Amino acid sequence: xxxxxxxxxxxxxxxxxxxxxxxxxxxxxxxxxxxxxxxxxxxxxxxxxxxxxxxxxxxxxxxxxxxxxxxxxxxxxxxxxxxxxxxxxxxxxxxxxxxxxxxxxxxxxxxxxxxxxxxxxxxxxxxxxxxxxxxxxxxxxxxxxxxxxxxxxxxxxxxxxxxxxxxxxxxxxxxxxxxxxxxxxxxxxx
Amino acid sequence: xxxxxxxxxxxxxxxxxxxxxxxxxxxxxxxxxxxxxxxxxxxxxxxxxxxxxxxxxxxxxxxxxxxxxxxxxxxxxxxxxxxxxxxxxxxxxxxxxxxxxxxxxxxxxxxxxxxxxxxxxxxxxxxxxxxxxxxxxxxxxxxxxxxxxxxxxxxxxxxxxxxxxxxxxxxxxxxxxxxxxxxxxxxxxxxxxxxxxxxxxxxxxxxxxxxxxxxxxxxxxxxxxxxxxxxxxxxxxxxxxxxxxxxxxxxxxxxxxxxxxxxxxxxxxxxxxxxxxxxxxxxxxxxxxxxxxxxxxxxxxxxxxxxxxxxxxxxxxxxxxxxxxxxxxxxxxxxxxxxxxxxxxxxxxxxxxxxxxxxxxxxxxxxxxxxxxxxxxxxxxxxxxxxxxxxxxxxxxxxxxxxxxxxxxxxxxxxxxxxxxxxxxxxxxxxxxxxxxxxxxxxxxxxxxxxxxxxxxxxxxxxxxxxxxxxxxxxxxxxxxxxxxxxxxxxxxxxxxxxxxxxxxxxxxxxxxx
Numbered sequence: 001x002x003x004x005x006x007x008x009x010x011x012x013x014x015x016x017x018x019x020x021x022x023x024x025x026x027x028x029x030x031x032x033x034x035x036x037x038x039x040x041x042x043x044x045x046x047x048x049x050x051x052x053x054x055x056x057x058x059x060x061x062x063x064x065x066x067x068x069x070x071x072x073x074x075x076x077x078x079x080x081x082x083x084x085x086x087x088x089x090x091x092x093x094x095x096x097x098x099x100x101x102x103x104x105x106x107x108x109x110x111x112x113x114x115x116x117x118x119x120x121x122x123x124x125x126x127x128x129x130x131x132x133x134x135x136x137x138x139x140x141x142x143x144x145x146x147x148x149x150x151x152x153x154x155x156x157x158x159x160x161x162x163x164x165x166x167x168x169x170x171x172x173x174x175x176x177x178x179x180x181x182x183x184x185x186x187x188x189x190x
Numbered sequence: 191x192x193x194x195x196x197x198x199x200x201x202x203x204x205x206x207x208x209x210x211x212x213x214x215x216x217x218x219x220x221x222x223x224x225x226x227x228x229x230x231x232x233x234x235x236x237x238x239x240x241x242x243x244x245x246x247x248x249x250x251x252x253x254x255x256x257x258x259x260x261x262x263x264x265x266x267x268x269x270x271x272x273x274x275x276x277x278x279x280x281x282x283x284x285x286x287x288x289x290x291x292x293x294x295x296x297x298x299x300x301x302x303x304x305x306x307x308x309x310x311x312x313x314x315x316x317x318x319x320x321x322x323x324x325x326x327x328x329x330x331x332x333x334x335x336x337x338x339x340x341x342x343x344x345x346x347x348x349x350x351x352x353x354x355x356x357x358x359x360x361x362x363x364x365x366x367x368x369x370x371x372x373x374x375x376x377x378x379x380x381x382x383x384x385x386x387x388x389x390x391x392x393x394x395x396x397x398x399x400x401x402x403x404x405x406x407x408x409x410x411x412x413x414x415x416x417x418x419x420x421x422x423x424x425x426x427x428x429x430x431x432x433x434x435x436x437x438x439x440x441x442x443x444x445x446x447x448x449x450x451x452x453x454x455x456x457x458x459x460x461x462x463x464x465x466x467x468x469x470x471x472x473x474x475x476x477x478x479x480x481x482x483x484x485x486x487x488x489x490x491x492x493x494x495x496x497x498x499x500x501x502x503x504x505x506x507x508x509x510x511x512x513x514x515x516x517x518x519x520x521x522x523x524x525x526x527x528x529x530x531x532x533x534x535x536x537x538x539x540x541x542x543x544x545x546x547x548x549x550x551x552x553x554x555x556x557x558x559x560x561x562x563x564x565x566x567x568x569x570x571x572x573x574x575x576x577x578x579x580x581x582x583x584x585x586x587x588x589x590x591x592x593x594x595x596x597x598x599x600x601x602x603x604x605x606x607x608x609x610x611x612x613x614x615x616x617x618x619x620x621x622x623x624x625x626x627x628x629x630x631x632x633x634x635x636x637x638x639x640x641x642x643x644x645x646x647x648x649x650x651x652x653x654x655x656x657x658x659x660x661x662x663x664x665x666x667x668x669x670x671x672x673x674x675x676x677x678x679x680x681x682x683x684x685x686x687x688x689x690x691x692x693x694x695x696x697x698x699x700x701x702x703x704x
């Protein structure tokens with residue numbers, strides 16, 4: 001039973017999302033529908049949400065109550081089988097895909113950290129720190145190279161986006177803002 | 191029809207402008223790079239390039255993306271044949287025959303066949319694209335909202351039917367995309383929908399953020415979860431193989447029907463929304479093994495296997511551009527992004543674009559021809575530096591992918607909250623990948639959702655809420671029936687197979703039974 005529940009967890013989440021969205025759709029103002037004679041702005045989203053919820057409910061019911069493994073496959077499934085079975089891949093010979101949850105967590109934190117810090121530290125500093133940390137976390141651990149890639153990479157991106165493409169990127173606050181402005185002045189952006 | 195080819199001259203001459211030439215060159219190089227790098231797919235590469243086309247004029251933007259699309263369908267062949275590393279899923283069939291030839295010491299010949307297949311398939315499909323697009327657009331001019339809704343519905347249904355994996359999961363993904371397209375202010379009534387008091391949601395969820403987040407950040411998260419590969423690349427060693435030996439005319443004539451089958455399959459499959467180069471390559475390979483004179487030998491290292499797959503993959507480009515330009519329905523992932531480029535510049539592809547902006551259509555047509563030639567030149571001479579790219583550690587490539595995603599998202603609206611939105615869709619993309627929900631239906635639902643809704647609403651208003659009109663008008667009825675068949679057929683097929691299965695007790699007694 002536990003494995004059945006685990007299998008249907010994503011669909012159960014989608015079912016809950018559908019229910020919540022349906023309630024949100026019920027709040028849409030439909031006063032312009034000519035007394036209900038015309039379909040309103042809530043019709044299309046409600047139809048989509050109901051269909052999504054029905055599909056999720058079907059999957060949950062099928063898996064939890066009936067324990068069925070019935071699955072309609074798309075027309076392209078099985079198309080990739082080659083003349084000698086499945087295509088050879090880079091991971092041939094390995095038993096199963098190994099997961100690295102710590103690497104994923106560290107990488108995700110760095111990505112979120114970038115989003116959170118860029119407005120404060122500015123694009124150049126955040127990008128340099130991110131490049132150093134992400135490549136190091138990703139297993140590329142040659143400190144000199146990490147430092148070089150992060151500083152040259154961040155500088156190149158500043159030149160490419162702020163000097164060549166004229167994209168306005170965050171300058172940061174306080175001393176970081178001064179640093180960004182000095183850098184921009186140095187590369188000729190006024 | 192002749193008029194279309196004469197107008198093509200205008201499109202070709204527009205490429206003489208320095209900005210357009212530069213866009214073509216950058217597009218060709220970027221397309222080849224993303225196709226070669228196993229960590230980047232062609233669609234992801236085009237998605238990453240899209241935000242930077244904001245600041246460009248519409249002409250160089252379209253040229254850059256079209257050039258990326260064309261060259262990206264070829265370059266993955268190089269690494270498949272030389273190192274057994276398919277840069278793109280469409281290059282997997284090349285492992286079976288291309289890499290087998292490499293192992294026999296015929297790498298240069300295999301690369302030559304691949305280049306010949308890609309060029310001939312691409313060229314024939316480009317000629318047909320020019321010939322077909324205008325008549326199709328003229329036909330589409332006679333359509334009204336029920337027909338347009340039916341065509342959009344067909345496009346969405348095809349993406350679901352061809353997405354790979356479970357049909358139910360693909361439908362849920364599509365519904366999520368259609369829902370996301372409804373966020374913001376409704377265009378007909380001006381009603382606020384799903385903004386939850388957040389000002390940035392009032393403008394709606396930009397499909398660009400969904401695309402870049404789900405494909406770009408999502409892919410990086412997936413790769414983090416499976417661990418980045420070590421720095422030792424398979425590309426090391428074998429440097430002497432970086433040569434291409436083109437086949438002679440006589441050799442090509444000997445397998446002319448293989449060229450024909452591959453190209454025809456690519457064009458036809460390419461026009462089906464959601465199919466694209468990968469499906470074309472696999473279908474053509476399967477057809478060649480079934481109907482080809484040398485079909486039984488496929489997989490042992492014969493040129494027919496390379497030519498069938500490669501000519502179909504490149505031929506799908508022209509096929510996919512026809513429904514995009516003539517009806518505004520993308521035939522593949524990459525054309526969905528070219529559609530986005532049009533939309534970002536305020537132009538809605540479809541029959542009207544042939545009337546209002548014919549010069550843009552001719553520029554896209556011309557870009558395909560020029561990109562094919564550029565692809566061959568780069569593909570012939572730049573193999574060595576392209577393969578060198580494989581030496582770059584995945585951690586570095588992924589770090590830059592994340593940064594490009596963020597800068598791209600920021601460039602679109604200069605809004606910091608978009609970075610959170612993109613990170614959110616990155617997580618959604620990762621979870622979709624992990625739980626085997628295809629991403630393409632969600633992305634296409636976000637792009638085509640507004641078109642589907644507006645045509646549906648217009649139909650309901652025009653025909654007094656009579657939805658049966660979608661089935662009673664001849665063209666919309668036929669297209670709707672075809673779309674529903676595409677959705678129902680896999681379910682019926684699976685149901686029949688499920689019912690024919692032996693009972694569980696028999697399966698337990700004899701594990702060989704399924």
